[in-house]
Amino acid sequence: MSNNNRYLRNSWYVAALSSELGAEQFLVRTIMDVPVLLYRKEDDSPVALHDRCPHRFAPLHLGSRDGDEVVCKYHGLKFNCEGQCTENPHGNGHIPKAAKVRSYPLLEKFGFIWIWMGEKASDPALLQDFSELENGPDNGVGYTYMRMTANYKLILDNVMDLSHVDHVHGDAINTRGQLSPKSPKVESVGDAVVTSCEWEQTPPMLIFADFLPKPESEARHYFKVTWTPPTNLQLSVGATQSESGFDELVGQYDVHLITPESPNSTHYFFASRRNYNEEDPEYNAQKIQAMHDAFEHEDGPIIKAVHDMMGDNEFFDLNPVLTSNDVAAVRMRKKLESLIDEDSGVLASD
Ligand code: FES
């Protein structure tokens, strides 16, 4: 049986990059099977409504704005930002009690718009801290969005097991076969799962090589990935040729924020802050485009092929052969499943 449509609902997920939501237009994004209409009020703060008119179920995004309110295209009911109907042009104008659409709590932080889709009251304290993204020059950070046609847990697995970088990725971030022989360290820290690894390679990862003292020579590298519920991955990666450990590091602080669209598709939000060449706008644009292309054209096709091959089967039901690099991903999946059980009121069986 598939559990691909099980989600940790009472949690914050990224709905959009802040930069995706302009002053005027509507953005529609399906999140955990629910079509959501996003827009900005005149004071710039974001709004999220169920994109479905309660009258005859027209998509609200086909309608128009009236100040901060939305007018349905089909028969003209008007809704405010809380989803309450404020005008009925029909008959005597009486507004039926049920004339409401659901509105969703939002937070705008760290360059993202976060949404709370669950039934419980939203809790801003549950939002993870990614303020490191904002800590430095504007041209030292880049943001991007991709839509992947695969289940969200396969995308989490892919970052929790970076041994695939040896095999899947082109020159820019290739790790030259050095990760696969390692058994990365895996720790549980509260609800988080943390995996890390150190290795040497020659030449260094090409995204770092030109910024190291000897671009052709061996460098020590490390990565550390921290998964926090529901689907946040923070990856730090860097290289050094210094004798004194990782103090003089050329590296980057990345976040991979994974939002289920449906059991078969996923919104993939990515941001990266680097500690080198931080003032160069052209390099910044090239760098984020190169990362985007690697995810879309290198990770994307193999993850989709895996998703299609697995069909509706649950991962563990297929009795996967597990290797030393799977420890972190398996631990993350088990923790996520138990949190989903808790969140949805199912008692864990062990
Ligand atoms: S469907 Fe929206 S007003 Fe009729």
Ligand SMILES: [Fe+2]
């Ligand atoms: Fe990858």
